[in-house]
Amino acid sequence: MxxxxxxxxLHAHQPLRVRKYSVFDTAINHDYFNDSVNNSGQxxxxxxxxVADKSYRxxxxxxxxxxxxxxxxxxxxxxxxxxxxxxxxxxxxxxESFKRLVATGRVEVVAETxxxxxxxxxxxxxxxxxxxxxxxxxxxxxxxxxxxxRNTELSYNDSMAKWADKHGFKGILAEGWDPILEWRSPNFxxxxxxxxxxxxxxxxxxxxxxxxxxxxxxxxPDWPLSADTYNDxxxxxxxxxxxxxxxxxxETFGEHQWEDTGIFSFYESxxxxxxxxxxxxCYTVSGAIDAFEPVGEISMPKTVTWADTERDLTAWLGNSMxxxxxxxxxxxxxxxxxxxxxxxxxxxxxxxxxxxxxYMCTKWSNDGDVHAYFSPYESPYDAFLYxxxxxRDLRWRLHHYHKTGGLxx
Amino acid sequence: MLGWELPPHxxxxxxxACYHMSKALALTGAKVDFVIxxxxxxxxIDFMEIHSATDLTPLDRYGLGAYDSSTVIDKTFxxxxxxxxxxxxGVQKRYVEYVESIALSLEPDVIHAHDWLTMEAGIRAKExxxxxxxxxxxxxxxxxxxxxxxNQLVHEVEYQGLIMxxxxxxxxxxxxNIIIEKYGIPADKIEVVHNAIDVTSFDDxxxxxxxxxxxxxxxxxxxxxxxxxxxxxxxxxxLVNFLRAAAKACSRYDKLVFLLVGDGExxxxxxxxxxxxxxxxxxxxxxxxRGKQWRDAYSVSDVFVMSSVSEPFGLTALEAAYHxxxxxxxxxxGVGEVLNSVFRYDYWDEDVLADQMIGIxxxxxxxxxxxxxxxxxxxxxxxxxxxxxxxxxxxxMQKVGIS
Numbered sequence: 001m002x003x004x005x006x007x008x009x010l011h012a013h014q015p016l017r018v019r020k021y022s023v024f025d026t027a028i029n030h031d032y033f034n035d036s037v038n039n040s041g042q043x044x045x046x047x048x049x050x051v052a053d054k055s056y057r058x059x060x061x062x063x064x065x066x067x068x069x070x071x072x073x074x075x076x077x078x079x080x081x082x083x084x085x086x087x088x089x090x091x092x093x094x095x096e097s098f099k100r101l102v103a104t105g106r107v108e109v110v111a112e113t114x115x116x117x118x119x120x121x122x123x124x125x126x127x128x129x130x131x132x133x134x135x136x137x138x139x140x141x142x143x144x145x146x147x148x149x150r151n152t153e154l155s156y157n158d159s160m161a162k163w164a165d166k167h168g169f170k171g172i173l174a175e176g177w178d179p180i181l182e183w184r185s186p187n188f189x190x191x192x193x194x195x196x197x198x199x200x201x202x203x204x205x206x207x208x209x210x211x212x213x214x215x216x217x218x219x220x221p222d223w224p225l226s227a228d229t230y231n232d233x234x235x236x237x238x239x240x241x242x243x244x245x246x247x248x249x250x251e252t253f254g255e256h257q258w259e260d261t262g263i264f265s266f267y268e269s270x271x272x273x274x275x276x277x278x279x280x281x282c283y284t285v286s287g288a289i290d291a292f293e294p295v296g297e298i299s300m301p302k303t304v305t306w307a308d309t310e311r312d313l314t315a316w317l318g319n320s321m322x323x324x325x326x327x328x329x330x331x332x333x334x335x336x337x338x339x340x341x342x343x344x345x346x347x348x349x350x351x352x353x354x355x356x357x358x359y360m361c362t363k364w365s366n367d368g369d370v371h372a373y374f375s376p377y378e379s380p381y382d383a384f385l386y387x388x389x390x391x392r393d394l395r396w397r398l399h400h401y402h403k404t405g406g407l408x409x
Numbered sequence: 410m411l412g413w414e415l416p417p418h419x420x421x422x423x424x425x426a427c428y429h430m431s432k433a434l435a436l437t438g439a440k441v442d443f444v445i446x447x448x449x450x451x452x453x454i455d456f457m458e459i460h461s462a463t464d465l466t467p468l469d470r471y472g473l474g475a476y477d478s479s480t481v482i483d484k485t486f487x488x489x490x491x492x493x494x495x496x497x498x499g500v501q502k503r504y505v506e507y508v509e510s511i512a513l514s515l516e517p518d519v520i521h522a523h524d525w526l527t528m529e530a531g532i533r534a535k536e537x538x539x540x541x542x543x544x545x546x547x548x549x550x551x552x553x554x555x556x557x558x559x560n561q562l563v564h565e566v567e568y569q570g571l572i573m574x575x576x577x578x579x580x581x582x583x584x585x586n587i588i589i590e591k592y593g594i595p596a597d598k599i600e601v602v603h604n605a606i607d608v609t610s611f612d613d614x615x616x617x618x619x620x621x622x623x624x625x626x627x628x629x630x631x632x633x634x635x636x637x638x639x640x641x642x643x644x645x646x647x648l649v650n651f652l653r654a655a656a657k658a659c660s661r662y663d664k665l666v667f668l669l670v671g672d673g674e675x676x677x678x679x680x681x682x683x684x685x686x687x688x689x690x691x692x693x694x695x696x697x698x699r700g701k702q703w704r705d706a707y708s709v710s711d712v713f714v715m716s717s718v719s720e721p722f723g724l725t726a727l728e729a730a731y732h733x734x735x736x737x738x739x740x741x742x743g744v745g746e747v748l749n750s751v752f753r754y755d756y757w758d759e760d761v762l763a764d765q766m767i768g769i770x771x772x773x774x775x776x777x778x779x780x781x782x783x784x785x786x787x788x789x790x791x792x793x794x795x796x797x798x799x800x801x802x803x804x805x806m807q808k809v810g811i812s
Contacts, residue, residue, distance in 0.1 A: 022764040023661050324774035362750070362782055381752055384775050385768040 002291035004238045005281040006274060007201060008075035009173065011150070012250035013116050014051065014083050015355035017042040017376050021386045027396040032347060041376035045090050052091040055254030060097040062253075062264050067104050070275050074106040074282040077250070078150055081114030081134050082353060084141065095141070102142045108284035109138050111146035111169065117352035118152055118316060120160060121303075122330040130349070131167075148172065148285040152354050154203065154247070154306035155313060158299055161192030161200065169198060171289045173247065175306045176202030180298065187241035189292040193299035199289040200298055203247040203306060207234055212248040216261040224262075227269035234274065242292045243283060247306070315361050321384040322357040328391045332398065339401045348394060351387070359383035410443040411508065411520065411527035411534070415459070417699070418449050421641060422604075422724040423547050426580075427523060429607045431457050433796035439803075442515050444530070446504045462507035463500065505530045512537045519803045521545060525563050528570025535573065541806040544574035549587050552719040553645055568592050575806055578602050578799075580722040581743025587719075600802060603747050605792040606727040611704075621705035625666065625693065629709075633664045634770035637710035637734075639703070639725050642673030644718070647739060647756040649675075649682060651716035656686035658763035665691065665770055670706045672697040707732035711776065712769050715742050718756045726751075730787045735769050735779035737762065747790055750782030 019035035019042045035042040066073045079098065087095045101107040113119060114134040119127035135146055148171035149164045156174035164172045176186025186202035210230065214220045222229070238244050249256065257263040274280050283291060307315050317323055329351055336348045359375040360383045377383040410431055414424035431441045432454075441457035448461035508530040517540045522531030524547050535542040550559040550567055571577060571592050577599040579585040585599050619626050625635055636655070640646045648669070655667050669679065669692060676694070683689040698706060707713070713729030714737045723744035726736055730748070738745045739756040752769075754761040769776045 022760060023767045024657075024760055024764065026661075319778055320774040321772075321778050324772065362778060378753060379749070379751070381750070381768075381775060381779055384772070384778075385752075385765060388768060388772055388775070389764070 002242070003279060003281040004241060005243055005283040005288065005291075006234065006238075007243050007245045007247075007283050007285060007288045009077070009110065009150075009245070009247045009285060010075065010250040010252075011078045011248070012056070012083050013078075013080040014044070014048055014086055015116065015353045016044050016082055016086070016350050017047070018351075018356060018383075018386050018390055020382075021389045021393075023389050023392075026389050026393045030347070030393060030397065032390045032393075033350065044086065047376075048086045048090045051251060051255050052087075052094050054259070055251050056087075056091065056094045057097070058259065058264055059250065059253040060094070060101065062268055063101055063107075064097065066268060066271050067101065067106060070271070070282075072275055072281045073271060074108075074284045074287060076108040076110050076148070076285045077101070078110035078112050079138075080112065080116045081130075081137050082116060082350065084137060099142060102144060106284070108148070108286055109142055109144055109146055110173070110285060111135060111138075111149045113152055115349050115352050116152050116354055117349075118155070118313070118326065118354050118357075119330075119352060120151055120155070120163075121313075121317075122326060123333055124163075126330070126333060126352075128167075130352075148201075148289070153313075153316070155303055156300060156305070157303045158193050158301055161195050161198060165192070165195040165198040171199045171201060171285055173201050173245075173285065174203070174300065175304050175311055176204055176245065177304050177311045180300055180304060184296065184298075185241055187237060187244050188295040189242060189289060190296055190298045191294035193297050199294055201243075201245050201285055201288060202298070203245050204237065205306070207237060207244060208246050208248050211246070211263075211267075212252045212256065215252075215257050215263060215266070225266070227266050227273055230266075230270050231273040234270075235277070235280075238280070242295075243288050245288075314363060316354050316357045319360065319362050319380075321360045321362075321380070325357055325360065325384060325387055325391070328388070329394075332391075332394060335398045335402060336394070339398070341401070344394070344397055344401075351390065351394075356383070356387055360387070410441055410457075411522040411530050412443055412445055413523065413526040415443065415445060415451055415454065417451075417453075418447065422722070423523065425724055426547060426604050426722075428454070429605065429610070429792045430795055430799070432607075433792040434799060437793065437796045437800060439796075439800065442517070444504070444508060444511075444527075446500050446526075460507070460511060462504040465500070501526065501529065505533055508534050509537060519543060519806060521799075522570070523547060525550065525567045525570065528566055528573075532570065532573045535575075541575040542573060543576050543578060543802065543806075544570050545578040545580075546571075546584055546588060546721070547580050548721045549584065549591070551587050551591055552584070552721055553643070574598070576600065576802060578802070580604055581746050583719075583741065583743045583746070584721040602795055602798050603743070603790070604722045604724055604727075605790045605795050606724070606731065606787055607792050608731060608788065611728075611731055615701075615704055617708040618701065618705055621702055622668075622709040625668065625709050628666055629711075631664075633666050634712065634766075634776075635666055635668055635710040636712040636714060636766055636770075637668035637670060637706060637729075638714045638716060639670040639706060639729070640715075640717075641671050642669075642675040642679060644675065645720070646673075647716035647718040648679055650756055650759055651714060651762070652679060652682050652686060652688070652692065654759035654762035654766070655692065656688045657759055658766045659688055659691060661763070662767045662771060663691075665766065667692045668695065668706060668710055669693065670695045670698060670703070704732065707734065710734055712737060712766060714762070714766070715739060715744070716756060716762070717742050720744070727787050727790065730783045733780055733784075735776050736783055737765050737769075748783060748786050750779060750786055752779075 016033040018032050113130040115130055149169045150173040154175050161172055186204045190200040192200045234244055253263055304311050359377055360380045362380045412427045416424050416428050435441050435456035443457050444460045446462045447465040512534045520531050520534045520540050521543045522528055523545045531542050550563040571594050579599050579601050582601055585601050588594050589596050683692040707729050713734035715723050715726050717739055720742035723742045726744045730736055736751040738751050738753055740753050741756050752765040
C-alpha cells in the first residue's frame with residue numbers, strides 16, 4: 001500500500017507579446033516581438049527579467065532547498081518552449097537552476113505544446129509538430145523523456161486523452177471540475193473514457209486555488225492563510241484518499257503572489273509540515289500513476305480548462321475577434337510550412353501562443369471589471385489590432401514567397 | 410437652473426445635457442425653474458418652468474454663441490452697453506439683471522448654474538437669496554480654446570464663479586483636474602458627475618432613411634467604411650489631426666470615406682486641408698444639420714471618431730454608440746471615463762488613429778465586437794442616476810445665509 005501524497009505541479013510560461021505593431025509597420029518591419037521601450041508592457045526582455053527576479057530565481061532556490069532537505073520531496077514542472085527560448089537569451093542562470101532541479105531525479109518534466117498553443121483544436125498536424133518539438137527541446141536541455149502530457153490551459157477532452165494514449169503517454173492532466181466529477185473525488189487516479197493504458201490526474205482546484213488565487217486576498221475569510229491551517233486542510237482532504245493534486249502556474253510564487261505576501265515561506269513551511277507526518281509523501285505525476293491504479297473512468301466529451309468559473313475556452317475563443325484571429329493564423333499553415341523558411345515558421349508558431357487571444361477577451365470588460373485579468377494592452381481591441389496587423393504582414397511575406405494570393409484585407 | 414440654451418434651440422451638448430438633467434430632476438420630484446437668455450417655444454418641455462431673460466428670438470441664438478468666447482469683447486459689466494443685443498456681455502448683463510429681479514420670488518433651495526455664461530448670475534442669485542450655489546462645469550475656457558490661452562475675461566469669470574460656488578460639479582475627471590490645476594480649487598470642493606444618455610428620447614419612431622446619404626450608402630455597398638464625426642468645427646475638436654490621420658489611413662487602405670458633420674469657424678481651413686492632403690474626394694462636409702439628417706448621419710456611419718484636443722465630456726460619442734457605431738476617442742475626452750469598449754488615442758497621435766480606423770475597416774469581427782460591446786455599456790448610463798446624485802448633493806448643502 002503506497003503512502004498518500006501531494007502531487008505538486010507547476011507550469012512555467014512567458015508569452016512573446018506582440019509589440020504595438022501598426023499598419024505602418026505591415027509589409028515593412030517583420031519584427032513583431034522586439035519592443036525595447038521601457039515599461040511599454042510589451043517589452044518581453046524586460047518582463048522576463050523582472051519575473052525571473054521576482055519568481056523564477058527565488059522559487060527555484062526554495063525548491064532546491066526543499067529537495068536538499070527532504071529525500072521525499074518531489075514535484076513536476078512544465079516549461080514551455082517559448083519560456084525556454086527567452087530564458088536562454090535573457091536569464092541563462094534560471095535555466096541552469098531548472099537543470100539542477102531536474103538532475104536530482106525527483107523533478108519530472110511534463111510534456112505540452114512548445115508554443116503554449118491551442119493547436120489541438122485547429123490543426124492536429126501542427127499540434128503534433130509542437131508536442132514533438134517540445135519533447136526534443138526537453139531531451140536536449142535536461143536529458144529526460146517526457147511521459148505525462150498536459151495541454152495548454154489544462155484544456156482537456158476525451159479525444160485528447162485518446163490521442164495521448166495512442167502516442168504513448170502514461171498520464172494526462174486535467175481540471176477536477178465538480179460538474180464532471182459529481183460525487184467523485186479528484187484525489188484518486190482515474191482512467192479517461194475510451195482509453196487503454198493512460199491515467200488521468202485531476203487538479204484539486206479548491207486547495208490549488210487557495211494558494212494560486214486567494215492567498216493574498218484580504219477579503220477572503222481565511223486570509224491570512226497559515227501553513228498550519230493549509231496543512232490541516234490538505235491532510236483532511238487526503239484522508240482515505242491517494243493523492244492531492246496541487247496544480248498551478250509557477251508564477252503564482254513571486255509574481256501573482258508577491259514575496260511580501262509571505263508566499264515563499266508559506267510554501268516551504270507547508271512542505272515541511274506535510275512531510276513531518278510519516279503517513280505523508282510527495283509524488284511526481286508519473287510517480288503517482290505508478291503508485292496507484294485508476295479507481296474508475298471519467299468522461300469529458302466537452303473541453304474543460306482550468307480557467308474562470310466556466311472552466312471552458314471562452315477566455316480564448318469567446319468572441320468573434322478571437323475566433324477570427326485564430327482562424328486567420330491557422331488558415332496560413334500550408335502556405336507557411338511549404339516555404340521551409342525557419343524564421344517565417346517560427347514567427348507564425350509564436351503567434352499561436354494562446355496568450356495573444358486571451359488579451360482579446362472581452363467577457364470581463366463587459367461586466368465593467370476590466371482589472372479582473374491581466375493584459376499588456378490598453379484594451380482587447382488594441383490587442384486584436386496589433387495582432388491582425390501582424391497577420392497581414394505574414395500574408396505579405398507569404399505573397400512574396402509564393403507570388404500569389406493572400407493579400408485580402 | 411441657470412442655463413444658456415435648451416433644445417431645440419441648442420447649438421451643442423450643453424443644451425441637451427441641461428434638458429435631460431432637468432427632466433430627470435423634475436420626474437424625481439424636484440421643482441425646476443430654468444432661466445434662458447432668449448424667448449422661444451419649447452414644445453416638448455412641460456416638466457419645468459422656463460424663464461426668458463430677454464425677448465431675443467432663437468434666431469439670435471448663434472449671435473450669442475453659447476460656446477464662442479473667442480469673440481467676446483473684453484469689457485467689464487459697467488462698460489457693457491445694455492442695449493447692444495448682439496454683444497455677448499450685454500446679453501449676459503441683461504441675464505444677470507433678470508435673475509436679480511426674479512431670484513427672491515422663486516425662493517430657490519439651491520441655485521444650479523451652468524458654465525461661465527451664467528456664473529455671474531449665479532453669484533448674484535446666491536447673494537440675494539442666500540441659497541447655496543452649485544457651479545456645474547461642462548467646459549472651461551481652457552477646453553474651448555484648444556491649445557491657445559483663451560480669453561482672459563472668461564478665465565476671470567470662471568475663476569470667480571468657482572471661488573464663489575459652494576459646490577462644483579465637473580462632467581469628468583479631466584475637467585475636475587483642469588479646475589484643480591489651472592484654477593487652484595481644492596479637490597474636495599469638486600464632485601464628478603458624468604453626463605448620461607436618455608435612450609428613450611431616441612425611441613420616437615425614428616427609422617433610418619437610406620436615401621438621406623444615398624451616395625455614402627452606395628459606397629458602403631462597394632465595401633467602403635464610413636468614418637464620421639459630428640461636432641463644431643473649432644480648434645478644441647482636433648479636426649486637423651483627424652484629417653491628417655485620415656490621409657495617412659488612406660495611404661494604406663483606400664476604402665475609407667470621412668463624414669464631417671457640423672459647422673464652425675475652422676470649416677474653410679478644413680476644406681482647404683483636405684485638398685492639400687489629396688483626400689478631398691474622400692471627405693464629406695454636410696454643414697450644420699438637425700433632426701432626421703442629424704440622426705441619419707449617425708446611422709450611415711460605421712465608426713465615430715471624437716478627435717477633441719480637450720473634451721470635458723462628449724455626449725455625441727454616446728449618441729453615436731446608440732446608433733450602432735464603433736467608437737474611437739481621444740484620451741483627452743471625458744466620455745472615455747464611462748466607456749471601456751472603445752479605442753483610445755492621444756489627439757496628436759495621427760498614426761495610432763490611422764491604424765485604429767484601418768483595423769476596424771478591415772476586420773468585421775473587430776467592428777462588430779466594438780459595436781456590440783459599447784451598446785451594453787451606454788445602456789447602463791442613466792440620467793435618473795445623475796438626478797439622484799444631484800438630489801443627494803442638494804440635500805447635503807445648507808443655506809449659507811444672506812450676505
